[in-house]
Amino acid sequence: MSDIYIWMIVALAILAIADLIVGVSNDAVNFLNSAIGSKAISFRTIMIVASIGIAAGAIFSSGLMEVARKGIFVPGQFYFDEIMIIFMAVMITDILLLDFFNTLGMPTSTTVSIVFELLGAAVCVAFLKISADANLSIADIGNFINTQKAGEIIAGILLSVIVAFTIGAVVQYISRLLLSFNFESKAKWVGAVFGGVALTSILYFIFVKGIKGTNYANAIVDVVYNKGAEGLLEWANVYFNSAYTTTKELIEAQSDLFAIDPKAGTVALTLRGFLETHILLIVCIGFTVLSLLSYLIVSIFKTNIYKIIIIVGTFALALAFAGNDLVNFIGVPIAAWQSYQAWASSGIAAESFAMGVLASKVATPTLMLLAAGLIMVLTLWFSAKARNVVKTSIDLSRQGDGDEKFRANFLSREIVRITMITAQGVAAVVPQSFKKFSNRQFDERKIKVANAYMKKEDQPAFDMVRAAVNLMVAGILISIATSMKLPLSTTYVTFMVAMGTSLADRAWGSESAVYRVAGVLNVIGGWFFTAISAFTAAAIVAFLIHINQPVMTAILLMVALLLIVRSTIKYRNKTRAERAEDQLKKSESSSIQGVIEESADTIKSFVHRGNKIYAGTIDSLAKYDLSALKKNRKGIAKLEKEVEGLRDSIFYFIKNLDESSVGASNFYISILGYLEDIAQSLEYISKASHKHVNNNHKKLRFNQIKDLKEIEDDLSLFFGHIKTVFDKREFNKLNDIISEKQELFTTVNDKIDKQVARTRTEESSPKNTTLYFSLLTETKDLIDATLNLLATYRDHQD
Incomplete structure (x- = not known):
């Protein structure tokens, strides 16, 4: 045992x-x-x-x-x-x-x-x-x-x-x-x-x-009584202003500050006792x-x-x-x-x-x-x-x-x-x-x-x-x-x-x-x-x-x-994930050129993370994976919080600007507004998808999933181009990306027309139809806000 x-x-x-x-x-x-x-x-x-x-x-x-x-x-x-x-x-x-x-x-x-x-x-x-x-x-x-x-x-x-x-x-x-x-x-x-x-x-x-x-607390500093055991209690009652009847009672009451030996009849002040009984002297x-x-x-x-x-x-x-x-x-x-x-x-x-x-x-x-x-x-x-x-x-x-x-x-x-x-x-x-x-x-x-x-x-x-x-x-x-x-x-x-x-x-x-x-x-x-x-x-x-x-x-x-x-x-x-993940950084520059340069990193990070959230939402919706959708919502909540943090810093940003660069405030405020619009679109897409699966509604039909995946692939390429441009600072290519606008809108509109036709002939689930149309229309808003962001950046860069 x-x-x-x-x-x-x-x-x-x-x-x-x-x-x-x-x-x-x-x-x-x-x-x-x-x-x-x-x-x-x-x-x-x-x-x-x-x-x-x-x-x-x-x-x-x-x-x-x-x-x-x-x-x-x-x-x-x-x-x-x-x-x-x-x-x-x-x-x-x-x-x-x-x-x-x-x-x-x-x-x-x-x-x-x-x-x-x-x-x-x-x-x-x-x-x-x-x-x-x-x-x-x-x-x-x-x-x-x-x-x-x-x-x-x-x-x-x-x-x-x-x-x-x-x-x-x-x-x-x-x-x-x-x-x-x-x-x-x-x-x-x-x-x-x-x-x-x-x-x-x-x-x-x-x-x-x-x-x-420590052991030093009980070290003897000064002997205050050494006249023998016979008069110990009488002296102690006067010295401590108490009424002790036994030496045991005296020791139990004063052992923290005094070393008492009743057999030898001695009472010694310890180091701790000295520190606590001479506070005023030591402090002065x-x-x-x-x-x-x-x-x-x-x-x-x-x-x-x-x-x-x-x-x-x-x-x-x-x-x-x-x-x-x-x-x-x-x-x-x-x-x-x-x-x-x-x-x-x-x-x-x-x-x-x-x-x-x-x-x-x-x-x-x-x-x-x-x-x-x-x-x-x-x-x-x-x-x-x-x-x-x-x-x-x-x-x-x-x-x-x-x-x-x-x-x-x-x-x-x-x-x-x-x-x-x-x-x-x-x-x-x-x-x-x-x-x-x-x-x-x-x-x-x-x-x-x-x-x-x-x-x-x-x-x-x-x-x-x-x-x-x-x-x-x-x-x-x-x-x-x-x-x-x-x-x-x-x-x-x-x-x-x-x-x-x-x-x-x-x-x-x-x-x-x-x-x-x-x-x-x-x-x-x-x-x-x-x-x-x-x-x-x-x-x-x-x-x-x-x-x-x-x-x-x-x-x-x-x-x-x-x-x-x-x-x-x-x-x-x-x-590690937080360190690896690009955090949205507040602009601390005092000139418009500095703000443009610093905000480029913010846009690159935002677009990269937004792309992951959109793709993750569509993939999780296709798999009917509730836990993945829940995790995705946490990601967008964190992104929105960071954008809110950038907005909260506007006051100090404007205060810090040079007199000659006050125009940078308009640019910065516009950029934050478009980032907020994009975040809201992503939040709606993520929330609607999570709600659909969480309420145990029918899965999206194969054709609907296929159409959404095609849009996801197109958007992934679109966001990838943006990330590359801002990563390499190749701002002269912004016009090429903006020109893709019509192609993206055409793709989304085609998918909407297809769903309208399906709804009239074969679609039987109103919840599926509502979700599908919501995702497509919000995707259009997402694209629109992104293009406005790029156009604003291009105009100020020029």
Whole structure:
């Protein structure tokens, strides 16, 4: 029987590696979004700094796996075979859940996922034990589960969302009022003071959060009492302003900050205790020293202090992530290994060996921590999904306009509407002088002028002041939460701070607010979904394993492997397809000749993709293939969205034009209008075909399919000629293509006449006839819009 547990330990080790990869891919958003979004330093430098932070955090972590061992359930109430069921269910569920969020590009909390998976699996096994024992009832569930911990986590979610968002918004608003968007031209002392505040916050965060989980946290700093055991309690009650009756009570209450030896009668202040009991002194000294250092950096070394803040902040969050959140990924497998060691040496049967041993503290071997740190660093460099998750956070907080990933919904509209009404009410009572000052400080015109000459992908999503505030506020909040033992999630804090600062920075204007709010609501909803789905899925998996441990474990591991591989392949293929597919690009040129040149690539891409959609629709209709038609509709929806994105950029395009090239706006607007007409024709053809098949109407007759295929072939040649002309820039051949107009129209009209004759003599299906005529007439509109596009391009080219 022991063989099955050896295989389970091996499987858990493999799952730990996979969990590290998918976990880091999601949690990378915690420490990368501010640096990447501000583009203060190169991407390579960001990754190096984050990698060093992760490696340092992993090395200095003590790796105490308290959550996995005893934080959620009472280990002494479970036997070894039951503990292994819980741990296996947790790891299988965790990998699948985190990979699901990574694929969606949504940040979630690895802490919450692991806690609720442990809770779900433990509750399931506890209920199974209760149902099998006549002496137990549902009321006894509290003997098995640490319900208080789960309550703290849920409270932590709500606390993280509200507090982080509010404080982030307030601090950013004050910072912007003081610094404005023109912060680099301010006096040197202003940047130095801001640097002192920010660096003090971040470095204190490194010490409090980073050192908390390390062996150095318990290092003795100062002995505060060494007069023997006899007077220890009396002194402690005075010193701690408490009423301890036993030394055990004293140790339990103060062991986090003090090292107490009741036998020797000594009380020593630990490093962590020193940091938390001398906050004011440390902060004052740190602020003074770091402000002076910041002034020297700015004035003598001519270095941008905001870049320094972003580098140090990125390192701090990466270090804290690896030093503390590492246990989320490897805690369960290591706890399982240590459980197996204890059971194997006991000589007791697995179903009789109580796991009280997990209640004790056991540090993780340093070699395991180093290996975990290395995997995390490699994942950070090579995971495409990590960058996808970071992109979601940056898009929701960016200063400028752009494509919105999320759609507006009823709740987001109502929140924005209420907020705007409230803002108007506040504005009515605010003094006019303050409003003028505020508007001047929040004036972005200089930023927009500077960014206007940069390519879209090179423009920062927000400036360095906001990035510095993000890192500073996140560091302060996590430090406070750590010292107060509040279970705030690092993911929730960093994300909501970023959202709060973007709101305060007026990044959520009337043009984008409903979409950004909808995005934030989606992410927050995903967090609650994490807790619910983690609990439910882990409970189901634990139940299945309990049915037949060897067989179901093997089946579930195989299913998990197949799902991960399938998800990875699909995501990779999707990414490759998006890279390979010609994307419609916004014109960024400021002259009419530049616009003509840039729009040529757009037309080439559009015609190529339009041809594929038309041909795909006709072929799928001929085969009566509903799934292919559905996929085709997604393709046209994406094309229409890109055209809509081009239309949304017209305002900025016109603003960017040279005075001598304003005429380019007419050309560009006309081109977009014809592209929209073509897209609408394709959308109608695709929609009508899908509706016909989806409603199970009769297949088109052989002659109808044959006629449509002939038109498809002619159009394919027509679109192919257009693509070649725009690809090779052989615009002198446009007249030759336009001259094909009559031939195409004649072909389509002939097909219409044939169908009229068939309808009068042999056609018996009104639905077929309606669809066929609709496809032909819409094809004529498609050809007409395409020819108008070519004629417009030819005229302006001439």
